[in-house]
Amino acid sequence: xxxxxxxxxxxxxxxxxxxxxxxxxxxxxxxxxxxxxxxxxxxxxxxxxxxxxxxxxxxxxxxxxxxxxxxxxxxxxxxxxxxxxxxxxxxxxxxxxxxxxxxxxxxxxxxxxxxxxxxxxxxxxxxxxxxxxxxxxxxxxxxxxxxxxxxxxxxxxxxxxxxxxxxxxxxxxxxxxxxxxxxxxxxxxxxxxxxxxxxxxxxxxxxxxxxxxxxxxxxxxxxxxxxxxxxxxxxxxxxxxxxxxxxxxx
Amino acid sequence: xxxxxxxxxxxxxxxxxxxxxxxxxxxxxxxxxxxxxxxxxxxxxxxxxxxxxxxxxxxxxxxxxxxx
Numbered sequence: 001x002x003x004x005x006x007x008x009x010x011x012x013x014x015x016x017x018x019x020x021x022x023x024x025x026x027x028x029x030x031x032x033x034x035x036x037x038x039x040x041x042x043x044x045x046x047x048x049x050x051x052x053x054x055x056x057x058x059x060x061x062x063x064x065x066x067x068x069x070x071x072x073x074x075x076x077x078x079x080x081x082x083x084x085x086x087x088x089x090x091x092x093x094x095x096x097x098x099x100x101x102x103x104x105x106x107x108x109x110x111x112x113x114x115x116x117x118x119x120x121x122x123x124x125x126x127x128x129x130x131x132x133x134x135x136x137x138x139x140x141x142x143x144x145x146x147x148x149x150x151x152x153x154x155x156x157x158x159x160x161x162x163x164x165x166x167x168x169x170x171x172x173x174x175x176x177x178x179x180x181x182x183x184x185x186x187x188x189x190x191x192x193x194x195x196x197x198x199x200x201x202x203x204x205x206x207x208x209x210x211x212x213x214x215x216x217x218x219x220x221x222x223x224x225x226x227x228x229x230x231x232x233x234x235x236x237x238x239x240x241x242x243x244x245x246x247x248x249x250x
Numbered sequence: 251x252x253x254x255x256x257x258x259x260x261x262x263x264x265x266x267x268x269x270x271x272x273x274x275x276x277x278x279x280x281x282x283x284x285x286x287x288x289x290x291x292x293x294x295x296x297x298x299x300x301x302x303x304x305x306x307x308x309x310x311x312x313x314x315x316x317x318x
Contacts, residue, residue: 078280082266085276085308090268092312139261146265204301211284213300214293225301232305236312 007219008160010226011151014198015164018147021191022140023172024183028104029136031176032111037129044125045133052134053141064153070210073154077206080150084199091193092233096240102188108181144169151199154206193233201225272311279303 026046034042064072093099111132118128144165152161175183205222208215215221267273283300291299 074284079266081280081304082273082276085272085304086266086268089272089308089312092308093315096312098315142262143265200304204297204304207280207283208297208300211288211296212293213287213296215297216294221297228301228305232309236309240312240315 007155007222008157010198010202010222011155011157012160012164014151014195014202015148015161016168017191018195018199019144019165019168020172020186021188021195022143022147023169024104024186024188025107026136026140027172027176027183028108029111030133031180032108033115033129033133033136036112036115037126041126041129042133045130046137048130049134049137050141053138053145057145061149064149069154070212073206073210075210076150076154077203077208077210079146079203080199080206081203083146083150084196084201084203086196087192088196088200088229088233091189091196092236092240094189095193095233095237097244098240102192104183104186104188147195147199151202154209197226197229197233200229269311272307275307275311276304279307 030042030046033045067075090099094101115128115132148158148161148165152158172183201222204225205215208221217224279300282303283296287296287300
């Protein structure tokens with residue numbers, strides 16, 4: 001019998017890594033708002049963003065149950081494929097040095113500079129700080145919700161996916177409370193590459209399931225595709241790096 | 251209001267699409283996977299062929315990327 005971990009372990013891992021990256025990005029903006037404007041507005045904005053998202057999930061979540069499973073698998077599979085391959089493509093180009101790496105410290109600097117250039121609102125709720133913080137948490141949170149729903153819903157694994165995302169949120173929040181700085185040392189590109197690999201594999205698998213493709217090896221096809229995407233990505237990074245070195249040497 | 255909707259739409263689309271050629275190629279391949287592969291291949295081959303198609307699109311796209 002195939003252990004359930006074949007499905008739930010990659011789901012937890014994908015949700016944890018994907019959410020971790022999103023939470024790190026949200027933390028950078030909220031911290032920038034907090035240190036340049038005020039903590040109260042930053043935290044109120046972040047809390048309101050999270051609350052709005054929670055309300056949306058509660059309102060729209062139950063409607064997923066009424067969608068036929070094959071339609072849900074194909075629909076979420078397509079979205080996962082677009083989302084995952086977008087991250088994978090970008091991670092390959094960044095890994096090969098073709099586009100610049102995502103730099104949390106630089107983003108923090110840019111954000112604080114921008115926020116400092118606008119006069120503050122004193123001790124009360126600062127609307128700029130509130131809105132910046134709200135938007136960061138809402139947008140990044142929306143991506144977390146998408147990852148959890150997309151990797152979990154099609155296989156009835158929303159609970160393990162939520163556990164992965166929750167663990168990521170708590171980890172980032174705890175690190176944020178302790179260090180009070182953007183998490184610039186997180187190897188974000190490698191995390192994005194890993195998430196891109198996982199989500200792309202899930203996307204292809206769910207599309208196939210929804211269309212009644214017959215996967216050799218059943219659920220183990222996900223693991224095989226994870227290996228295939230990962231090997232392709234690492235190979236492409238090496239080839240593109242070599243091409244770049246040769247171009248620079250000329 | 252319209253600006254806010256446009257901005258929200260851009261943010262939402264940006265989650266899934268960055269390079270339009272790449273997204274279009276994936277979209278076309280998905281359509282092939284839904285409508286053509288079931289008629290052309292045995293069920294056991296559809297998954298691997300669909301997966302290899304996605305890999306090929308990814309490889310072609312990153313190889314075509316401009317040099318730094």
